[in-house]
Amino acid sequence: MLKNFWYAVEFSHAVQRQPRKITCLGQDFVVWRRRNGEVAVLSDLCVHRGGALSMGKLVGDDRIACPYHGWEYEPDGTCVKIPANPVDRGIPKKARVDAYPVIERYGMVWAFLGDLPEEQRPPIPHIPEHDDPSYRAVYFETTIEANYERTMENVVDAAHAPFVHGTAFGNPDKPQIPDFELSQDEWRCEADILMSPPPAKGRWKRLYKDKPEQVVVTNGWYLPNVVKLHVRLPFGDMLLYDFNIPLTQDRTLIKIIGYRNFLTSKWADKNAVQRISKILEQDRVVVEAQRPELLPFDLSAELHIRSDALQVAYRRRRRELIERGWWVGDDDVVTGDVPRRRATVIPSPARRDNPELARAWVHKTRGGGDEPAGDTE
Ligand code: FES
Ligand code: FE
Numbered sequence: 286m287l288k289n290f291w292y293a294v295e296f297s298h299a300v301q302r303q304p305r306k307i308t309c310l311g312q313d314f315v316v317w318r319r320r321n322g323e324v325a326v327l328s329d330l331c332v333h334r335g336g337a338l339s340m341g342k343l344v345g346d347d348r349i350a351c352p353y354h355g356w357e358y359e360p361d362g363t364c365v366k367i368p369a370n371p372v373d374r375g376i377p378k379k380a381r382v383d384a385y386p387v388i389e390r391y392g393m394v395w396a397f398l399g400d401l402p403e404e405q406r407p408p409i410p411h412i413p414e415h416d417d418p419s420y421r422a423v424y425f426e427t428t429i430e431a432n433y434e435r436t437m438e439n440v441v442d443a444a445h446a447p448f449v450h451g452t453a454f455g456n457p458d459k460p461q462i463p464d465f466e467l468s469q470d471e472w473r474c475e476a477d478i479l480m481s482p483p484p485a486k487g488r489w490k491r492l493y494k495d496k497p498e499q500v501v502v503t504n505g506w507y508l509p510n511v512v513k514l515h516v517r518l519p520f521g522d523m524l525l526y527d528f529n530i531p532l533t534q535d536r537t538l539i540k541i542i543g544y545r546n547f548l549t550s551k552w553a554d555k556n557a558v559q560r561i562s563k564i565l566e567q568d569r570v571v572v573e574a575q576r577p578e579l580l581p582f583d584l585s586a587e588l589h590i591r592s593d594a595l596q597v598a599y600r601r602r603r604r605e606l607i608e609r610g611w612w613v614g615d616d617d618v619v620t621g622d623v624p625r626r627r628a629t630v631i632p633s634p635a636r637r638d639n640p641e642l643a644r645a646w647v648h649k650t651r652g653g654g655d656e657p658a659g660d661t662e
Contacts, residue, residue: 521547
């Protein structure tokens with residue numbers, strides 16, 4: 286799993302005043318909508334005794350109070366009240382948790398999970414359809430018991446469509462994938478791929494006049510975990526943006542926004558969601574059975590052919606970022622038969638921004654080579 290990226294962690298509409306727990310990179314966060322409408326994302330780990338802040342409540346103007354002993358934290362992570370202390374006793378400098386930069390864009394809450402300063406942060410993927418009034422969006426989510434890189438690669442893999450999706454999204458009589466060009470930069474890779482469309486059926490049947498021999502499908506990945514599928518049908522465009530949120534290394538929360546510029550009335554939403562759900566369920570079966578569960582680090586561990594070019598590009602780029610120290614593993618370790626979770630966090634930008642606070646952090650960080658963490662100093 287990669288740190289130092291903007292992660293789309295939740296649909297905007299799902300974040301309200303009530304604090305909630307969200308999970309990403311094997312790490313829990315508390316998220317809530319502040320009085321001013323902005324969203325706060327903090328590590329869900331109270332520095333006192335590891336209470337889950339997400340079980341606490343909002344107090345004062347905009348603070349979250351830990352459910353265990355009531356320590357109160359501001360949205361920037363500083364603790365401003367320790368109820369058990371006499372009123373004239375100061376708050377220790379170390380009484381702070383990591384707070385993460387947040388941007389709301391394209392109907393998603395994006396949290397920057399890493400400690401890079403603003404100018405060095407990789408970009409948020411561009412989703413032009415979101416603000417285009419000719420498109421209508423539907424929202425979908427499900428959890429898959431598989432690694433997020435396996436689920437990501439599945440979406441950019443055009444060759445699986447006729448086998449896994451049959452006529453739902455592919456043409457089993459024409460499985461060939463013509464060679465395609467990659468269009469790539471540091472953070473994204475896309476390709477226009479010619480595919481044979483499935484036989485017309487269901488609601489779409491009436492929309493087809495002359496069924497084309499081939500349609501252009503744009504497949505692409507955007508680091509760290511977004512994949513796009515853009516199908517140009519003769520009667521309009523359908524796009525799926527698929528956010529593969531690593532709950533842990535082997536469990537993925539998939540959130541999808543599906544856009545279409547045909548049948549844009551509300552009554553067609555249900556059908557659009559059903560199509561997404563059907564395709565996801567077909568993928569689930571194969572992806573949950575893949576071995577090894579985690580995407581291999583070694584390129585030669587699996588055999589690639591020309592039509593796998595998008596996945597190979599991803600694996601190459603990921604290797605560069607691992608060498609840069611951006612990889613974080615899973616912190617769940619098993620001792621005897623009792624699973625134990627370490628109390629570590631993804632470092633937030635405040636750790637670099639305030640060198641004078643270098644020692645003012647209770648929890649050790651994950652990634653960047655300072656693991657194993659969670660042990661005593
Ligand atoms: Fe949070 Fe004690 S554990 S206040
Ligand atoms: Fe699929």
